[in-house]
Amino acid sequence: MPKLVARCITISLDGFSAAKGQAHDAPFGKDGLRLMEWAFATRYFANMTGQEGGAEGLDNDFLVHSFDNIGATIMGRNMFGPQRGAWPNEDWKGWWGPNPPYHHPVFVLSHHKHSSFEMEGGTSFSFVNDGIESALKQAFAAAKGKDVRIGGGASTVNQYLKAGLVDELHCVLVPMLLGSGERIFEGLDGLADSHEVAEYIPSKTVAHVRIVKKAK
Numbered sequence: 001m002p003k004l005v006a007r008c009i010t011i012s013l014d015g016f017s018a019a020k021g022q023a024h025d026a027p028f029g030k031d032g033l034r035l036m037e038w039a040f041a042t043r044y045f046a047n048m049t050g051q052e053g054g055a056e057g058l059d060n061d062f063l064v065h066s067f068d069n070i071g072a073t074i075m076g077r078n079m080f081g082p083q084r085g086a087w088p089n090e091d092w093k094g095w096w097g098p099n100p101p102y103h104h105p106v107f108v109l110s111h112h113k114h115s116s117f118e119m120e121g122g123t124s125f126s127f128v129n130d131g132i133e134s135a136l137k138q139a140f141a142a143a144k145g146k147d148v149r150i151g152g153g154a155s156t157v158n159q160y161l162k163a164g165l166v167d168e169l170h171c172v173l174v175p176m177l178l179g180s181g182e183r184i185f186e187g188l189d190g191l192a193d194s195h196e197v198a199e200y201i202p203s204k205t206v207a208h209v210r211i212v213k214k215a216k
Contacts, residue, residue: 009035038174136148169195175206
């Protein structure tokens with residue numbers, strides 16, 4: 001049965017997955033890109049950005065396999081771009097350039113209407129205005145039997161966890177303190193009743209933790 005998964009969700013030791021002050025040149029907020037240094041060092045990231053080199057090993061393997069069996073992605077509006085309120089125009093096509101790394105349908109949660117569009121490499125963006133469950137239903141239909149991935153950000157992962165809809169969550173714990181920002185696990189009392197830690201694997205730079213829904 002297809003699952004809803006979140007993979008490579010990076011979290012600081014004080015629980016933040018993004019800093020405050022998101023902007024066009026700061027997708028993770030002010031100084032928030034420090035959270036992603038573990039990923040920037042990998043061969044996967046180098047290949048994705050058209051560069052050579054990069055480290056292989058455990059961190060790289062998690063990134064490589066993060067798209068395994070994924071047929072569609074759901075993301076929050078802040079993951080798609082830094083705009084707030086009604087869309088000023090539809091010129092912004094995301095942080096990723098003309099060929100985003102998804103290569104499948106992406107559903108963006110938004111309170112405001114926006115036209116769907118297609119990009120190079122098979123990525124399409126559709127905007128969902130009627131809630132997380134509608135987005136999930138559309139994503140599962142588009143995934144055609146494959147899993148659906150939550151791409152982020154923190155608020156979106158949090159909403160799906162609160163709704164009890166996440167089957168698997170892979171977190172990357174980074175040994176740094178961010179100080180403030182957005183927390184994935186905010187207000188999730190009772191999460192331990194429904195989910196459990198299935199795997200904890202430290203690498204040389206971070207720790208990978210896989211949390212899964214408990215079997216009934």
